[in-house]
Amino acid sequence: MSETFLVVGATGKTGRRVAAALREGGRQVRAASRSAETRFDWQDEATWAPALEGVHGVYLVQPTLPSQAQQLVPRFVERAVAAGVRRLVLLSAxxxxxxxxxxxLIPERSVRESGLTWTIVRPTWFAQNFSEAVFLPQILEGVLAAPTGEGKEPFVDADDIADVAVAALTGEGHAGRTYELSGPEALTFGEAAARIGAATGREIRFVDLDDEAFLKSATEAGVPAEHAGILLGLQTAIRNGYDAHLSTGVRDALGREPRSFDAYVRAAAAAGAWTPPAN
Ligand SMILES: NC(=O)c1ccc[n+]([C@@H]2O[C@H](COP(=O)([O-])OP(=O)(O)OC[C@H]3O[C@@H](n4cnc5c(N)ncnc54)[C@H](OP(=O)(O)O)[C@@H]3O)[C@@H](O)[C@H]2O)c1
Known part of the structure; x- marks a missing residue:
């Protein structure tokens, strides 16, 4: 029987892809999250041991809130070591x-100091935020609003993140590496919206928000205050140009260039990501 891999966060943007790619490669996969085949809840430690039993490698998507990740990831890593896990790939940022x-840095440090064969992936903003997550409703409504101004971001394709994670879980040469992953081109949010609009034949306007307007809209959308503050900090960094640089992690890990934003847009449009649901 082939080795079993636990994917924590297996219903999310990267976890779903990691699980699928491992399965396509003939690996046994235990897909875990609150709503996945294997129930795993960060808030319910009783679910951790069954998920970890007999597992060779783990792809670990952390809890979103840093305060929770700092508390729970080190505990989970300890449990993984005790359960006999050999490899762990941590999704960081x-x-x-x-x-x-x-x-x-507490979650990353716990992985580095675990004694496991580890790899850390630190991606930029996912391109799939526009088609599978937070910005999808706005794209469908034709108005993308964010406090990012003319700042640029080199959105990375979640397929590339998954490819790197799978290589690190199953291949050689990735142990002890921290890969910073970006796409090949930095774009403003307005440019990203325009490219999605061009591919879908619709106008998608970008609206620059000030901090107050962003926090108000996040609160109204039910985003917890800690998360809204983090999102504002990340987007302010983009506005100020601090996140525009490109990273070489995809090439370093896979020996190929990252997928372009245009290729992502074509693929997502073809898959119907921005086709409004029929009434
Ligand atoms: N999105 C980005 O642009 C981006 C960029 C860089 C880094 N990251 C990092 O990626 C991670 C995930 O980001 P995301 O929000 O974009 O992920 P996501 O794709 O929404 O995936 C989150 C996953 O976590 C699971 N999950 C949520 N709450 C859980 C809980 N209490 N217990 C167990 N599983 C739970 C979800 O499944 P269930 O709902 O079924 O439980 C889902 O599978 C974060 O650590 C973030 O910092 C994201």
Missing amino acids: RGIDAAGDEKL
Whole structure:
């Protein structure tokens, strides 16, 4: 029987792709989250041990709130070691070390110090945020509103993140590496909206929000205050040009260039990502 891989966050943008790619490669996959085949809840430690039993490698999507990740990821990593896991790939984020807040590095440190064969992936903003997540409703409504001004972001394709994660889980040469992943081109949110509009034949306007307007809209959308503050910080960094640089992680890990934003837009449009649901 082939080795079993646990994917934590298996219903999300990257986890779903990691699980699918591992299965396509003939690996046994335990797909885990609150709503996946294997129930795993960060808030219910009783669900962790069954998920970890007999597992060779783990792809780990952390809890979204840093305060929870700092508390829970080190505990989970300890449990993984005790359960006999050999490899672990942690999904982190690019720029996590830029804020100068040591606490944000606690989850990564717990992985580095675990004794496991580890790899950390630090992606920029996912291109799929426009088609599978937070910005999808706005794209469908034709108005993308964010506090990012003319700042540019090199959106990375979640397929590339998954390819790197799968290589790190199943291949050689990735142990002890921290890969910073970006797409090949930095775009403003307005440019991203325009490209999606061109591919879908609709006008998608970009509206620049000030901090107050962003926090108000996030609160109205039910985003917890801690998360809204983090999102504002990330988007302010984009506005100020701090996140526009390109990273070489996809090439370093896979020996090929990252997928372009245009290729992502074509694929997502062809898959019907921006086709409004029929009434
Ligand atoms: N989105 C980006 O642009 C971006 C960029 C860089 C880094 N990241 C990092 O990627 C991670 C995930 O980001 P995302 O919000 O974009 O992910 P996502 O695609 O929404 O996936 C989140 C996954 O976590 C699961 N989940 C949520 N709450 C859970 C809980 N209490 N217990 C167990 N599983 C739970 C969800 O499944 P269920 O709902 O079924 O539980 C889902 O599978 C974060 O650590 C973020 O910092 C994101």
